[in-house]
Amino acid sequence: MFLNLLKDFWLLFGRMFPLPTTPGLREAGKPTRSSPVLVTCNFDLTVRKVLRTLERSGIDAWLLVAPSRGINVWCASGAGHFTADTVISILKTSGIAGRVDHRKLILPQLSGAGVNIWSIEERTGWKARFGPLRIEDLAGYLERGKHRAEPSERRVKFDFTDRLVMGTNLGFSSLVFFILPILIASIWLGSFWWKSIVLIFVLAVLNSLLVFRLPGKPGAARGLSLGIGAAALFLAVSWLVGGPPAGASFAWAGWILFVATYLGYDLPSWSPLWRADRKELLLGKRHTRIEIVEEKCIGCHLCDVVCPVGVFRRNPKTRRYFVADAGACQACGACVENCPTEAIATNFRSAVCKCPTCAVINRVNALKEERTDENESVGGDIAPESACCKGDGAASPESTTAEPAPRACDCGPSRGEHR
Amino acid sequence: MSTLVYMKILELDPARYDRRMRMATFGRIDRIKREIAAHWVEPGDRVLEIGCGTGSLAALMIERGAHVVGIDISDGMLEIARANASSADLLHLTAMEIDTLGEARFDRIVATFSLSELSPDEFDHVFDLAINALKRGGRLVIADEVRPSHRWQRALAACIRRPLAVLTFLLTRSGTRALRGLDHRISRAGLKIVHRESYLLGAFTLIVAEKESCS
Ligand code: SF4
Ligand code: SF4
Numbered sequence: 165m166f167l168n169l170l171k172d173f174w175l176l177f178g179r180m181f182p183l184p185t186t187p188g189l190r191e192a193g194k195p196t197r198s199s200p201v202l203v204t205c206n207f208d209l210t211v212r213k214v215l216r217t218l219e220r221s222g223i224d225a226w227l228l229v230a231p232s233r234g235i236n237v238w239c240a241s242g243a244g245h246f247t248a249d250t251v252i253s254i255l256k257t258s259g260i261a262g263r264v265d266h267r268k269l270i271l272p273q274l275s276g277a278g279v280n281i282w283s284i285e286e287r288t289g290w291k292a293r294f295g296p297l298r299i300e301d302l303a304g305y306l307e308r309g310k311h312r313a314e315p316s317e318r319r320v321k322f323d324f325t326d327r328l329v330m331g332t333n334l335g336f337s338s339l340v341f342f343i344l345p346i347l348i349a350s351i352w353l354g355s356f357w358w359k360s361i362v363l364i365f366v367l368a369v370l371n372s373l374l375v376f377r378l379p380g381k382p383g384a385a386r387g388l389s390l391g392i393g394a395a396a397l398f399l400a401v402s403w404l405v406g407g408p409p410a411g412a413s414f415a416w417a418g419w420i421l422f423v424a425t426y427l428g429y430d431l432p433s434w435s436p437l438w439r440a441d442r443k444e445l446l447l448g449k450r451h452t453r454i455e456i457v458e459e460k461c462i463g464c465h466l467c468d469v470v471c472p473v474g475v476f477r478r479n480p481k482t483r484r485y486f487v488a489d490a491g492a493c494q495a496c497g498a499c500v501e502n503c504p505t506e507a508i509a510t511n512f513r514s515a516v517c518k519c520p521t522c523a524v525i526n527r528v529n530a531l532k533e534e535r536t537d538e539n540e541s542v543g544g545d546i547a548p549e550s551a552c553c554k555g556d557g558a559a560s561p562e563s564t565t566a567e568p569a570p571r572a573c574d575c576g577p578s579r580g581e582h583r
Numbered sequence: 584m585s586t587l588v589y590m591k592i593l594e595l596d597p598a599r600y601d602r603r604m605r606m607a608t609f610g611r612i613d614r615i616k617r618e619i620a621a622h623w624v625e626p627g628d629r630v631l632e633i634g635c636g637t638g639s640l641a642a643l644m645i646e647r648g649a650h651v652v653g654i655d656i657s658d659g660m661l662e663i664a665r666a667n668a669s670s671a672d673l674l675h676l677t678a679m680e681i682d683t684l685g686e687a688r689f690d691r692i693v694a695t696f697s698l699s700e701l702s703p704d705e706f707d708h709v710f711d712l713a714i715n716a717l718k719r720g721g722r723l724v725i726a727d728e729v730r731p732s733h734r735w736q737r738a739l740a741a742c743i744r745r746p747l748a749v750l751t752f753l754l755t756r757s758g759t760r761a762l763r764g765l766d767h768r769i770s771r772a773g774l775k776i777v778h779r780e781s782y783l784l785g786a787f788t789l790i791v792a793e794k795e796s797c798s
Contacts, residue, residue, distance in 0.1 A: 187702055231702050249656045249677045256679040257704040287680060 184234025193224035241278025276470030276498030331372030383445030387428015460507035634697025638664025720796035731785030
């Protein structure tokens, strides 16, 4: 109990670090041989929340806690730690096959960026489908017994609580980055350090809470808007309190402006709504492209089911899907990963998450680069800059072709190999 | 940008796999691999390599005249392995699925530094599957990090390992755990240990175990 409280407190700040719990089979309520089998990651918070929610809504179910290295579902799947392989591993080692009579799995929707359900089916016979995005919606989803969650259950939100928690996390992660210069500056500036720490946290939370209200595009622009407001407020107050502002006040105002802009730029990587792409966040220009090659689409609606931001819509005449809101796409790659006919063409290969977790996992991309420069003779078709979880997304703009570029990273099984 | 800079710091040398393993084993890994290929694999053997990584060992075993099936779950690694060991059969497969390759099919099953990446449950599962996949008289060749048997060695190994583990974690966000109870596991499965070599104060081991040739 106390430990859980401690963990929850830590999770207000340190979500960028994995927090693993033992993978394995858990029981919610009193599951029987026909109870649903759910899968989740082994991020401590998620597992506790899922079990709590299931219990509260009186659902008897088997819960497979897959070894995602202690990382949450979305980050792990974007980073290649929650893939078909991960699910297969837990299917085999948990012995679930002997405890239920059916072969149906319900995956969290946000695992779509890493998990290819066709690969699971082909390799194990288990039929996986994506459930609702939030565990709270599971009861309704199971009750309806339909294959698809309702559209409203499939969209990510960034509500007040989320924004508050992500704000404190943003503050903490930024602090990790700023702390050294701040401490060094404090040798001369005395109380600068704690004032700066407070400032970073306050501006981080404000950036996060106000993100929908601030003018400008998500990213540095919104941070700048907040910074201008905060710096002006600061100057006004210090004028009222201590007369016309002097050099020190202007220095502080500049510092506030900088910190706010920087935090605004960094916030989207903590949000589920905007992709963390450097260029886009600095300059507000998009460069991802996504389209459905109409002839290839068989109207299976899987892309629509996995997309967390509602990019796709069905054309009632042709019964095929089309890209209705390309601007919302955050290049998570879930639709590309799961489209059974490879009908979705993009200029990114997979998740283009820029968060540290994704980035460091890309050792294999580094290896690739090493290989291209070391064994030139091998040639091969390796993209010079792989746009995996760490890439730019703009790695190969020319690759918007009918054939989506094959996966060139370790973020899950490569396309085509399992089909 | 905290995320960005942080990422760049961590990215400096994002554990280029072979190099990282060389570092972690103080350069022993190449020697271990050469020894496996030279002494524990015969020409004509059917070898299954679990976690073939960049294919460096597979290439050595092929040179020795073995038929190698290599499995790995990283497509990036497999792609590199395809260049390094082009005549091996390289498959994207988890170790938990080696039963799909057939029963009693292999003369050798080799795993270097891959079993320690598995969780204890996974390890148990894979171990059983591996024994099923071995022919009678076939051998299991495991080189991995283990918990040293002597207490003082354990303490010393911990002193070396802990800081290294932190570094590895920072670089790769993944850790391995030293295998525990490997001997016990081997004898419980009815295998006979035919060779054992320890490196670095017992922190790394090479074990060769044989499946009885008749029941
Ligand atoms: S684009 Fe692909 S996933 Fe989407 S409906 Fe068509 S076939 Fe299905
Ligand atoms: S359309 Fe974009 S956001 Fe939606 S699933 Fe595909 S890649 Fe992800």
